[in-house]
Amino acid sequence: ETGVTQSPTHLIKTRGQQVTLRCSSQSGHNTVSWYQQALGQGPQFIFQYYREEENGRGNFPPRFSGLQFPNYSSELNVNALELDDSALYLCASSQDAGSGNTIYFGEGSWLTVV
């Protein structure tokens, strides 16, 4: 148990729809990162939020957006879903945004786009 919780655990959406994934960070952690992991691949960095501000973004289109709330929980929103968005979405929290902080991952949300 890492103390990072994600919801929902599984969901199925239709191409073109929108989805919101949620993450509660570990207590005391102010930094949340989101990763996309396609089947058989390593996770790929989507973006990071530090104290409610975006703090770095990977190579993902603008239809991937996020939020971090004052309690440091976070949401990942994906608009205009495409079939290739089918993946495991992982949330990770850390105590700070600096280098070398241990990162704790949640169990992920499995998204299937049909």
Next chain:
Amino acid sequence: SQQGEEDPQALSIQEGENATMNCSYKTSINNLQWYRQNSGRGLVHLILIRSNEREKHSGRLRVTLDTSKKSSSLLITASRAADTASYFCATEGIGNEKLTFGTGTRLTIIP
């Protein structure tokens, strides 16, 4: 894009044997981390080695880092069936604290 490449992609060994996985990366790093992932679940942090370190131990795990070759290895000694999982290396870049993951090694321990 993936920064690292793990080698081998898949490894099957008998319980009790040692397992070695290798990781190569492309750019300069602050640190390199190893993670474990059970089938389709979240990642578990195993060990972090900083760029100025060459070797680190944690229980049955031994990690080495060679920054001149941009490579790292993870050794699991006295393997157990419960070690069956995918193992990923991830690098933290200089001035860029995001983690860039490799493609993973699928380890199977045969009882």
